[in-house]
Amino acid sequence: MNELPRLHADLFARHAALRERTRHVLGDADWAEHLPYVDAILSLKREKRAVILAHNYQAPEIFHGVADIVGDSLALAQRAVDVDADIIVMAGVHFMAETAKLLNPGRTVLIPDDAAGCSLAESITAADIRLLRQRYPGVPVVTYVNTSAEVKAESDICCTSANAVQVVESLGVPRVLFLPDQYLGQYVASKTRVEIILWQGSCEVHERFSGQQLRDYRQQLGPVHLLAHPECPQDVLAEADFVGSTAAMIHHLDRLRPPRVVMVTECSMSDNVAVQFPDIEFTRPCQLCPHMKRITLPGILAALEQTQHVVDVAPGIAAKARLAVQRMLDIGRREAA
Ligand code: 13P
Numbered sequence: 291m292n293e294l295p296r297l298h299a300d301l302f303a304r305h306a307a308l309r310e311r312t313r314h315v316l317g318d319a320d321w322a323e324h325l326p327y328v329d330a331i332l333s334l335k336r337e338k339r340a341v342i343l344a345h346n347y348q349a350p351e352i353f354h355g356v357a358d359i360v361g362d363s364l365a366l367a368q369r370a371v372d373v374d375a376d377i378i379v380m381a382g383v384h385f386m387a388e389t390a391k392l393l394n395p396g397r398t399v400l401i402p403d404d405a406a407g408c409s410l411a412e413s414i415t416a417a418d419i420r421l422l423r424q425r426y427p428g429v430p431v432v433t434y435v436n437t438s439a440e441v442k443a444e445s446d447i448c449c450t451s452a453n454a455v456q457v458v459e460s461l462g463v464p465r466v467l468f469l470p471d472q473y474l475g476q477y478v479a480s481k482t483r484v485e486i487i488l489w490q491g492s493c494e495v496h497e498r499f500s501g502q503q504l505r506d507y508r509q510q511l512g513p514v515h516l517l518a519h520p521e522c523p524q525d526v527l528a529e530a531d532f533v534g535s536t537a538a539m540i541h542h543l544d545r546l547r548p549p550r551v552v553m554v555t556e557c558s559m560s561d562n563v564a565v566q567f568p569d570i571e572f573t574r575p576c577q578l579c580p581h582m583k584r585i586t587l588p589g590i591l592a593a594l595e596q597t598q599h600v601v602d603v604a605p606g607i608a609a610k611a612r613l614a615v616q617r618m619l620d621i622g623r624r625e626a627a
Pocket residue numbers: 346361362363364436450451452493519521534535536537
């Protein structure tokens with residue numbers, strides 16, 4: 291046996307449980323490529339007292355191979371608060387890393403690729419919010435977490451797709467500015483009597499789906515359960531059987547266990563969830579988030595090895611932004627109590 295196959299045989303044996311658990315979505319050829327990185331990342335995590343938080347849109351080799359905590363934007367923010375490791379690596383996009391830093395400022399937060407942005411976060415600036423406040427004096431600003439810390443700092447409260455309606459209604463006001471996702475805002479408006487003033491931002495992944503596409507799935511696939519993310523346009527949501535955040539989609543599948551499913555959201559979501567529900571048949575409508583896909587195993591390894599791509603927020607901004615995120619988390623806590 292030459293060196294390479296022996297190395298692989300050893301890695302394959304040590305990670306047999308991982309390979310078995312993920313065999314529906316990743317084969318031996320995939321793991322031959324990924325396991326050397328997985329192995330190195332797992333040992334470096336122990337050595338450097340690091341934890342990896344991964345969003346539901348991360349590639350399955352990251353989500354299942356190296357992540358310690360996985361979830362939607364809300365869960366990642368909630369869990370980031372209590373992480374007591376020295377280093378948090380955010381396998382997600384930049385606003386998620388910033389949120390982790392806001393909520394746990396004593397930790398070193400790393401993002402494996404600084405350019406992992408978000409079309410929503412780029413659609414609005416702090417100056418835009420200051421202008422909106424002049425135009426709508428006294429109207430509270432509810433800001434989706436998919437924004438920069440500077441934008442959060444100008445906001446009254448944050449929300450995620452999991453709690454947007456709850457957050458808007460918690461304010462007890464007749465109208466709010468809801469920023470920056472016009473489609474999530476339209477979805478919230480359809481669920482509440484509070485008047486929603488919209489901004490024209492959108493997610494470059496979810497805006498590409500259409501209602502016609504969903505009708506086509508039904509026609510081509512026969513009986514199928516369609517789940518859509520509320521960042522999709524309204525004609526998409528009108529065709530869906532269920533609308534919710536990425537975590538809400540998982541809970542819904544867990545409860546209902548439909549035999550055939552299309553998840554109208556980012557591609558990797560279906561791969562990750564298919565591991566949990568091997569009995570469900572997933573048809574994957576492929577819309578990749580180019581920002582989420584900037585995060586790779588080699589990138590995570592390099593970030594850990596060199597403690598590079600540290601995410602920091604200027605103290606003046608951080609204090610105000612933290613308040614907006616904390617207000618959101620407090621609502622969840624009050625409801626749970
Ligand atoms: P959630 O996981 O909070 O539903 O967010 C989806 C998303 O697009 C994150 O960027």
